[in-house]
Amino acid sequence: MFFPVSKLLGFFALPSNAVMVLGLVGLALMATRFARLGRGLAVASLVLLAVLGWSPLGNALMVPLEERFxxxxxxxxxxxxxxxxxxxxxxxxxxxxxxxxxxxxxxxxxxxxxxxxxxxxxxxxxxxxxxxxxxxxxxxxxxxxxxxxxxxxxxxxxxxxxxxxxxxxxxxxxxxxxxxxxxxxxxxxxxxxxxxxxxxxxxxxxxxxxxxxxDWRTVGPADALRPFASIGDGLRRTDTAMREWVGLLVYWLTGKSSELFPAP
Structure with a gap:
């Protein structure tokens, strides 16, 4: 039971998936009486994709993970x-x-x-x-x-x-x-x-x-402020890091891990 649930949670743990679902819901609502809400969700998803892809967020999330050990x-x-x-x-x-x-x-x-x-x-x-x-x-x-x-x-x-x-x-x-x-x-x-x-x-x-x-992905703390030139690269980095942070939390809450954020 843990495996299929973890895979389902893993899908929505990826920010790119969650934001895309948000945008699609917005588009669907635009054809209903909730069109105003739909437009807001669609615009929000577009802005979030830009932030997740171009900003240093992915690196900022990745650096603490890579620096832990x-x-x-x-x-x-x-x-x-x-x-x-x-x-x-x-x-x-x-x-x-x-x-x-x-x-x-x-x-x-x-x-x-x-x-x-x-x-x-x-x-x-x-x-x-x-x-x-x-x-x-x-x-x-x-x-x-x-x-x-x-x-x-x-x-x-x-x-x-x-x-x-x-x-x-x-x-x-x-x-x-x-x-x-x-x-x-x-x-x-x-x-x-x-x-x-x-x-x-x-x-x-x-x-x-x-x-x-x-398999290091960053040069260290200096990368925490470095933005991405490609939305695709930024989304991939953000997805990878966020999946780990969500995994750390879920594994700890379900008793699968000894600590919330294990250290040496």
Missing amino acids: PPFRDDGRPIAGIVILGGATTPDVSAARGEVVLNEAAERMTAAAALALRHPEARVIHSGGDPGFLYGEGSESVPALRLLRELGLPDERLVGEDRSRNTVENALFTKAIARPKSGERWLLVTSAYHMPRAIGVFRRAGFAVEPYPV
């Missing part, structure tokens, strides 16, 4: 395992084209592969099933494991967790596979903006992991 500093100590969260591969396109197709979060894969090559003692678990809701997209772990093999990691080190559809399931299903022992070091590789929510969920699941943030 600092970059990992490798001290050379042994690592028992590396958990890579899905979200970097496009499984349906990969299957159709016969090639591993990566998206904007590609560093989840490339940085994790480099880390694994530096630590040949570590097991590597990629966690990502089929995230599709209305239609299947295929397991993210299939192209992910193929890429890791092509980058030089041997099969005996790789494990694919292909059932999870969200971060909560990532933590639960990966812990069942890893069966971490006391004192072992496990690193969690995911996008920097997603790390706070992921760490909170893994802590709640009782899986102690060290954050290995990658």
Whole structure:
């Protein structure tokens, strides 16, 4: 039940979707006796799209998320395992084209592969099933494991967790596979903006992991005041950041996360 509800909430958590729905409602009302209200809603949606797309809002929302956990500093100590969260591969396109197709979060894969090559003692678990809701997209772990093999990691080190559809399931299903022992070091590789929510969920699941943030989208606090030249770029950044903030709140309220805004 949690999965479909989270997907529905996720749709409206994206400001671009919410504003577009507002505008369409306004257009529909313009043909009724509430035409004045409809015009107001339509104008408001247009203004909001401009603000969300051109203003620095997306960066201002993203910076605190990315600044929460600092970059990992490798001290050379042994690592028992590396958990890579899905979200970097496009499984349906990969299957159709016969090639591993990566998206904007590609560093989840490339940085994790480099880390694994530096630590040949570590097991590597990629966690990502089929995230599709209305239609299947295929397991993210299939192209992910193929890429890791092509980058030089041997099969005996790789494990694919292909059932999870969200971060909560990532933590639960990966812990069942890893069966971490006391004192072992496990690193969690995911996008920097997603790390706070992921760490909170893994802590709640009782899986102690060290954050290995990658896939930075901003240069830091200086970007909080930088507007966007393209409405599309600004909307994408605002949507990505707002989805995380809403996810943090919902996961905390439903007891899926250990804290509202997890910190190191």
